[in-house]
Amino acid sequence: MSSDNLETRSRILNATWKLLEVDQGHGVRMSDIAKQAGISRQAVYLHFPTRSELLIATTRYLDDIKGIDERLALSRETAGGVDRLDAFIDAWGNYIPEIYGIARALLAMKDTDQAADLAWNDRMQAVRHGCVAAINAANNDGSLARDLPVKQATDILWTLLSVRNWEQLTQECGQSQAQYIETIKRTAHRTLLDDRARPAS
Amino acid sequence: MSSDNLETRSRILNATWKLLEVDQGHGVRMSDIAKQAGISRQAVYLHFPTRSELLIATTRYLDDIKGIDERLALSRETAGGVDRLDAFIDAWGNYIPEIYGIARALLAMKDTDQAADLAWNDRMQAVRHGCVAAINAANNDGSLARDLPVKQATDILWTLLSVRNWEQLTQECGQSQAQYIETIKRTAHRTLLDDRARPAS
């Protein structure tokens, strides 16, 4: 029956999610996932052709459950270039920890797996589009730094908001999530915004 | 004879270096390295116990040949907080492309290999020390932004200068090396320096 089918599928996705969350994307094997889902290793392959497809599906599954598209879309509705930039940083920057485990697993596969590479790049291009929109909004109301080309501003914002930077600031530097957001906002404000548009910080 | 011994050892290191440089740290196997060095795969293990030890040794070897310690030390001698910050960004930022291949290979092993993880972290702590010194210098001559704690300034500079950020800006964003340096300097200046100390940009 297809509802059984669906149920097993989401049991697998949930198992993957949970395991990746627990050990932050470290060495989760197909057999671990199967065990966690309470099925045989081979059964996993009945639903997902390869490990990388499973990880990709888990990413989409999480995006869906967490409603990241809506959250990002919402941030776009904020009026005023500066506030909108902040809203975007909040939306994406606070999403990262929620998907860090799966992101790490996918990042690790990028090197060797074609499909994982494409899926991750896709994901990141979506974030970049958000950056473009935020930078354009700032540019339109004159709050973007005068001498800064839009392309370069986008590059900077996009790079600031990378998962790797979140990882470094929180895991290596020991910053709390709130401090991380603070750090990114400060850097974005001072680097990207015109002095007159910049809130004190 | 021990000079043969040494010669073979450096043939291996050179082979590793060359291969990692060519394919930017992608899937270089022990057998590839052996072939490139003109010896058998097993002979490599006579000189290096594991793949990760070989990569680590290659890193040190490169650091040595390229004289990165001297380059970083030299940047410390630049007088004036702002110029010194720039000198440090030049020194490290221009070194990254020279070691990108090996860095990538090591980064990929970090996830699964204890020794690689330690070696890489060590390396990055050395860079962090350079960041601390640069930030302190700026702080001492009053060019550091007034409201910015030294620790946070260090976190930001260190994160800006990560290999991952170089990778993203040059490989993903398509910036040239010169543009990359420009981007990092701009971001560092505007984020870390006091408005009055900041050169126009």
Place this chain on the structure above:
DNA sequence: CTTTCACTTGACACCGTGTCAATTGACATG
């Protein structure tokens, strides 16, 4: 002439992914 030592050859164990074939057991339909 013999010892030593770097290196070679070839076999093998281990791990994790992915494949295949035969089997089981539940449920649906004639």
Place this chain on the structure above:
DNA sequence: CATGTCAATTGACACGGTGTCAAGTGAAAG
């Protein structure tokens, strides 16, 4: 009740890459 379908199981196996082991080669040094 008999039959077919379908998800899932079990167990075996191939592959690729790392690392190990044992026996053998060949050249230089005493």
